[in-house]
Amino acid sequence: MDGYLISCNLSTRHSYNLVADRYIDPFLDEIRKKGYNQRLLDLFAQRFPDGSLICDAGCGPSAHIGRYLFDKGMKVIGVDISDRCIAMASNLNKGIEFICDDIAQSDLITGSFDGIISYDSIIHTPKSHMNILFDAFYRILKPGGSLMVAVNAGLGEGFQKELLGINTEIYISCFSEAEIRNYFETAGFAIDLLEIKKSCNPMINNERIYAIGIKPPATSIFPAAR
Numbered sequence: 001m002d003g004y005l006i007s008c009n010l011s012t013r014h015s016y017n018l019v020a021d022r023y024i025d026p027f028l029d030e031i032r033k034k035g036y037n038q039r040l041l042d043l044f045a046q047r048f049p050d051g052s053l054i055c056d057a058g059c060g061p062s063a064h065i066g067r068y069l070f071d072k073g074m075k076v077i078g079v080d081i082s083d084r085c086i087a088m089a090s091n092l093n094k095g096i097e098f099i100c101d102d103i104a105q106s107d108l109i110t111g112s113f114d115g116i117i118s119y120d121s122i123i124h125t126p127k128s129h130m131n132i133l134f135d136a137f138y139r140i141l142k143p144g145g146s147l148m149v150a151v152n153a154g155l156g157e158g159f160q161k162e163l164l165g166i167n168t169e170i171y172i173s174c175f176s177e178a179e180i181r182n183y184f185e186t187a188g189f190a191i192d193l194l195e196i197k198k199s200c201n202p203m204i205n206n207e208r209i210y211a212i213g214i215k216p217p218a219t220s221i222f223p224a225a226r
């Protein structure tokens with residue numbers, strides 16, 4: 001990993017260690033208040049039989065996305081680069097396993113997950129290094145497994161000097177549909193869903209991108225029996 005990515009990741013860890021306690025209230029049960037997100041998560045969950053293993057990548061301090069899928073019968077492992085987020089998520093979510101690691105260079109076992117869900121966690125990886133993150137997602141998914149990503153749509157990219165009212169420095173980005181498609185396809189995923197959704201609040205001029213990609217199923221090296 002090069003120095004730029006290392007320093008971005010260090011500032012992400014530092015920033016979320018600082019803001020984790022403030023992050024918890026607004027986002028604790030956020031997903032259950034948003035019908036569109038729930039419908040998409042239900043669609044995502046329907047792909048997997050009970051007991052399938054899902055990674056909540058960049059789970060944050062509440063791990064509310066992972067918990068939503070856990071409550072639907074999935075096994076969930078939450079991964080986050082911030083040790084404060086992992087400590088808080090572990091306290092709040094009995095039954096879910098948590099690991100503090102950088103998802104882009106973790107020791108998670110190759111081909112171990114049926115699904116990965118990344119809600120607003122790729123936004124802290126520089127666009128110039130996004131292929132490293134998507135290659136990692138691809139590596140840890142089983143053949144035939146699905147990756148779901150949700151992010152804010154837009155053009156911005158760079159460092160901001162505060163997060164949730166706390167002075168810090170953190171890299172953050174928004175994306176176009178074309179960029180998201182490109183990340184998936186370059187890593188080897190087939191796009192299964194790519195949608196832009198306007199905020200339901202007319203006061204908020206915000207569009208969200210939701211995407212699901214599938215890692216191709218393994219092909220047998222043996223000829224089919226006649």
Ligand SMILES: C[S@@+](CC[C@H](N)C(=O)[O-])C[C@H]1O[C@@H](n2cnc3c(N)ncnc32)[C@H](O)[C@@H]1O
Pocket residue numbers: 009012013016027057058059060061063064065079080081082085101102103104118119120121122124125
């Ligand atoms: C905007 S928060 C989203 C948290 C949660 N997914 C949610 O929807 O509430 C982004 C989270 O991703 C984590 N994160 C960012 N980059 C990461 C990486 N490379 N590996 C693991 N976690 C990461 C941050 O520490 C933070 O907790």
